[in-house]
Each structure stands twice: as C-alpha cells, then as structure tokens.
Amino acid sequence: MVFRCIGHSSHICILEEVCMYSRTRVRALFICLLLGIHLWNGGAHAATYNISPQTEKKQAALIIKELSSGDILFVGGGDYRDLGIIRLYHKRGTEKHPIQIIAENTQIIGNNISYHYDMTGRDGNGVIIDYTAGGAIVANNVIYRVMGSGVTSTHSMSAYIVHNTIVESGYHGISRLNGVGIRMSQPDDTAAVIANNILVNNQAGGDLFQWEHVSTALCRP
Amino acid sequence: MSQQRYVDHNLIYSDQNAPVAANGTRKEQIFRTLEDWQQAGLAVHSRAVDPQFANVEQQNFHIHRQSAAVGWASPHYATAYDKDGVVRAATPSVGAYEPSDVVAF
Numbered sequence: 020m021v022f023r024c025i026g027h028s029s030h031i032c033i034l035e036e037v038c039m040y041s042r043t044r045v046r047a048l049f050i051c052l053l054l055g056i057h058l059w060n061g062g063a064h065a066a067t068y069n070i071s072p073q074t075e076k077k078q079a080a081l082i083i084k085e086l087s088s089g090d091i092l093f094v095g096g097g098d099y100r101d102l103g104i105i106r107l108y109h110k111r112g113t114e115k116h117p118i119q120i121i122a123e124n125t126q127i128i129g130n131n132i133s134y135h136y137d138m139t140g141r142d143g144n145g146v147i148i149d150y151t152a153g154g155a156i157v158a159n160n161v162i163y164r165v166m167g168s169g170v171t172s173t174h175s176m177s178a179y180i181v182h183n184t185i186v187e188s189g190y191h192g193i194s195r196l197n198g199v200g201i202r203m204s205q206p207d208d209t210a211a212v213i214a215n216n217i218l219v220n221n222q223a224g225g226d227l228f229q230w231e232h233v234s235t236a237l238c239r240p
Numbered sequence: 241m242s243q244q245r246y247v248d249h250n251l252i253y254s255d256q257n258a259p260v261a262a263n264g265t266r267k268e269q270i271f272r273t274l275e276d277w278q279q280a281g282l283a284v285h286s287r288a289v290d291p292q293f294a295n296v297e298q299q300n301f302h303i304h305r306q307s308a309a310v311g312w313a314s315p316h317y318a319t320a321y322d323k324d325g326v327v328r329a330a331t332p333s334v335g336a337y338e339p340s341d342v343v344a345f
Binding site: 128129131133158159160161163179181182183184186199200203209210211212213214215216217218219220221222 | 245246247248249250251252253254255256258262290291293296299301309313314317318319321322323332334335336337
C-alpha cells in the first residue's frame with residue numbers, strides 16, 4: 020500500500036488528501052499518523068512524529084535527533100517550559116523533501132533569551148518561527164546579544180510579534196544579512212503583526228526589519 | 241488583515257547610525273533613518289529615541305516613568321500583562337515592561 024504524504028501546512032491538508040481513499044483507508048492512515056509509522060513520501064521515506072508538553076524530555080530529544088528529510092513533526096499546543104530548550108532550527112531536510120514542523124498554538128512569552136551562538140555564523144537567532152502556519156505568538160520576551168537576529172520568521176503566516184525588547188542582536192555575528200532586530204525572511208511570511216517592540220542597537224545593518232523579495236508596500240497597515 | 245503585515249508602534253534606536261529598516265535579499269532598499277521609512281508611508285507611529293534602559297550591563301531592561309517608551313504602544317495590539325505580570329496601562333508602553341518605580345536606576 021502506498022500513501023502520499025502532503026506537502027506543507029496542516030492536519031487539514033492531510034485529511035483532504037486522504038479523503039480520496041476509501042473510508043477504511045482513512046482510518047488506516049490515521050492510525051499510522053498516531054503511531055508514527057513510516058509513510059511513503061513521493062520517493063523519500065518519511066516518518067510522522069508527535070511532541071506534546073507531556074512528552075518526556077529524553078523522548079522529545081530523541082525524536083528531534085532522529086528527524087530526517089521528509090519527516091513531519093507535529094508540535095502540540097501547550098506549555099513547554101518543563102521540557103527545557105527544544106532545538107529544532109537545524110532540522111531542515113533537503114529542499115525537495117524538507118522536514119516539516121507543524122506547530123499549533125505556539126506561544127513564546129516572557130522569556131529571557133541571550134547569547135545564542137551558532138558556529139556557522141549564519142544562525143544563532145533568538146526566536147525562530149519556522150514553517151508555522153498557525154500564527155505563533157512571540158510576546159514580552161527580552162532578547163539580548165544573540166549572534167543572529169532577535170526574531171526570525173521563515174515560511175510562517177500570521178506571526179504575532181509584540182512587546183519584545185530586542186537589544187544588540189548580531190553580537191559577534193559575521194553575516195551581513197543577519198543580526199537584525201526582527202526579520203521576515205520569505206515572501207510567504209505574511210499577515211504578521213509586528214508592533215509595540217523596542218529594538219535597540221542591533222548590529223548587522225542596525226535596527227532592522229528585513230523583507231526579502233517583498234515590496235515594502237506589503238508592510239503597509 | 242488579508243496577506244499584509246502590520247508594522248508600527250515600534251521603538252527603533254541605534255547610537256551607531258545603523259539603518260532603521262531594509263528590504264530585499266541583499267538589502268537593496270535601505271532606510272537609513274526612521275524619517276526615510278516614514279516618508280515611504282510606513283511605520284508612521286514608530287519612534288527613534290533612546291528608551292533609557294535601567295542597566296544594560298546588568299541586563300536590566302526595565303524603563304523608568306520618563307522613558308520615551310512609556311505610553312504610546314498601540315492598545316489594540318497590547319498584551320494584558322507585561323513580562324513581570326504587571327497589568328498593562330490603558331495607554332501601554334512599548335517593549336517587554338511597563339515602567340516601574342521599584343527598579344533602581
């Protein structure tokens with residue numbers, strides 16, 4: 020039996036694809052998703068994983084470590100403070116078969132984030148909103164001296180970035196294009212709200228919003 | 241809001257003459273000052289002033305009551321509480337904190 024995993028976005032897309040099959044097969048796929056059984060993804064083997072706030076810390080770390088091209092990770096809504104730092108941003112996969120991280124109700128609120136460092140010099144952001152269609156909320160955070168940008172949004176819609184204090188991003192950074200206060204990096208980083216933030220002395224190019232490929236006219240309220 | 245972005249009511253400051261904003265893969269379009277950006281019709285309620293943090297060296301980013309960050313955030317996009325759990329004012333401040341008297345400056 021061959022299943023075709025969906026491209027991006029959400030649970031809904033999966034159901035739309037699956038509805039082409041009979042009802043019995045829908046059930047079968049559902050069970051596969053819940054159990055994280057390997058699926059077929061147009062040529063690349065893919066696995067589906069789930070993380071929730073109830074996931075044991077060691078188990079979560081193991082899942083993230085095992086992610087590879089074509090995999091899908093569903094990050095359930097909730098409070099992840101007890102899980103500690105979850106580092107997902109180096110997990111990209113290949114261009115043709117990216118690792119999809121689909122997070123729901125993502126809220127990053129009230130954190131102190133400082134001195135994030137990346138050996139390649141091209142990352143080290145304070146907060147990364149990656150492939151998140153559900154409107155991540157990034158609010159009331161203090162972000163200080165990270166090597167990359169304070170907040171970076173990549174392929175994510177409806178981000179809500181408010182009331183953050185972002186100071187001296189790009190600290191010891193080497194990338195001319197990184198180290199800004201808030202960065203919207205892709206054309207599909209749309210429908211965002213960026214308001215009520217303080218951005219001070221961010222270094223790579225200064226205090227800077229960056230919109231790649233997009234006309235500034237799109238930034239008009 | 242359709243596919244557009246709302247970008248405004250931010251305090252953007254640099255004492256190193258860094259640009260306020262840029263656009264393009266390689267920053268082809270650079271706004272050196274907030275005035276430049278505002279002349280393009282963007283960020284018209286934003287400000288470029290020093291918020292005067294309590295103590296940057298000690299990573300204390302609270303603001304005092306005379307700070308330029310006080311009282312001009314957009315209430316429409318304000319959070320209910322600040323980072324310390326203090327209820328936001330009716331005319332809230334930008335940044336993570338509402339002004340505080342208990343913080344040493």
